[in-house]
Amino acid sequence: MRKLCGISLLLLGIVGIILPILPGWIFIFAGWALLKSTPKAMYAY
Known part of the structure; x- marks a missing residue:
């Protein structure tokens, strides 16, 4: 699920x-950070 979001x-x-229409590099940075890291907040779901 986390990989799909990233x-x-x-x-x-x-x-x-x-x-x-959107600042695309912000989304790329957020998606890359989501894919590379394992935030503990994601395990709460």
Whole structure:
């Protein structure tokens, strides 16, 4: 589930770079951080 969220954030960031309606690099950074780290807050769900 966490990997799915990270991948969707990365895809959203790529779309945000192609279509400059969103700051895409923020989503890429958030998605990459979500994929690389294992935050303890995610285990609460």
